[in-house]
Amino acid sequence: MNLKKITPSLSMLMAFEASARLGSFTKAAHELSLTQGAISRQVTALEGALDLPLFIRCGRHIELTEVGRRYALDIAPALARIRGASTRALAFYGGEGGQLNLGALPTFASRWLVPKLASFYQQHPNMVVHIHSRIGEYVLQGTGLDAAINVGVEPFSGLLSERIVPEEMIIVCSPKLLVRNPVRSIEDLFSFRLLHIMARSEAWRELATQYQINPRSALAGPQFETTIHLIQAAVLGIGIGLVARCLVENELNSKELVELPFKGLSAKRDYCLLYSPDKEGHPVLQAFRAWLADQIIESHSL
Structure with a gap:
């Protein structure tokens, strides 16, 4: 297959895409800062290169053919990616700016x-x-x-x-939960509903082993994909959380959560x-x- 035939110039593609999107050669010309005649010639050249009718012309009115409609849908994302890549390149090398x-x-x-x-x-x-x-x-x-x-x-x-910061995991819960059910020992802790984060599903079992408690005691309780949801559940008194200290500083400062007086998991x-x-x-x-x-x-x- 002739690569030149199936690789039209960018100017042809831009003229066609704008005309297809706006439904007008005149509007496309205004957007691209060209004349209406220049847009028409670029689109005609594209149709000639592809040997395909992309528009039906009725006086000044244009309407996409079916192949033109499909072609416009296909090339629009590619042109958007090119524009995005150019924008990012300019931002990257744009002096003190950048992304x-x-x-x-x-x-x-x-x-x-x-x-x-x-x-x-x-x-x-x-x-x-x-x-x-x-x-x-x-x-x-x-x-x-x-x-x-x-x-x-x-x-x-x-x-x-x-x-940045170590993942020191501490044991936290709502103070309202402790009013109803005081925690006086580490054994008491494991009688509560334990909240789990999926990415650290073994954390409670590690803690149980640390205190020589049967790890099966740590299996019960809901799992959360994101820690923010686990924190919200702990604040609402749904259960007790084992969570990185750096993620609950706000709740500890506001007293929405309290840290229980048992050593959590050291940062590994x-x-x-x-x-x-x-x-x-x-x-x-x-x-x-x-x-x-x-x-x-x-x-x-x-």
Whole structure:
């Protein structure tokens, strides 16, 4: 097949896509800052290159043929991706500005990261950090993400990492729950409904083993895909949660939750910023890493 025939010029495609979307050569010309005649010639050239009728012309009125309608639907997303790629490239190399696509665990993003981001924008008003919620393991290659925040144990295969905060897990519940049912011993604790996070489904069993209690005692209770829902359930008194301290600081400060006087699980994992070596020179990532380091120092000093 003739590659030239099936690879029309971008100017032809842009003229056709705009005309198809707007239903008018005149409107397409206005959008693309061309003359109506130039748009008409580009569309005619495209029809000639493809040897297909894309429009039915009735005077000044145009109407897509069926093949034209299907062709317009197919090329519109491709042109949008090209425009998006160009926008991102310009932003990346646009002086002090730029964009960072950051994947983050949803609860960590909402509870730890986003509340602090105002200071990043004060320091870098022309930069933008897009936050994409992700749960589970990250494979950055091919995702469109420049970096990610995940929880795990270093090293992360093929990625550079920087620690943010340890995953120290503490035992929390609503104070209203304790009024009804006091917890005087660790054995009392395991008589309550225990709230589980799917990604850390073994946590309560680890705690039971730590206190030499039958791990089967830790099996009962609802599971939640995101920690934010587990926290909400704990605040409402549905059960007792075993959760990272950094995710419930607001509830502890407001007394919506209280920390029970039993040692939870020591940090075996850390929340980390992850990025591939080829992204190390990304200007917005460099700025974000420097800002993040300041936040970590500030958190430790509190």
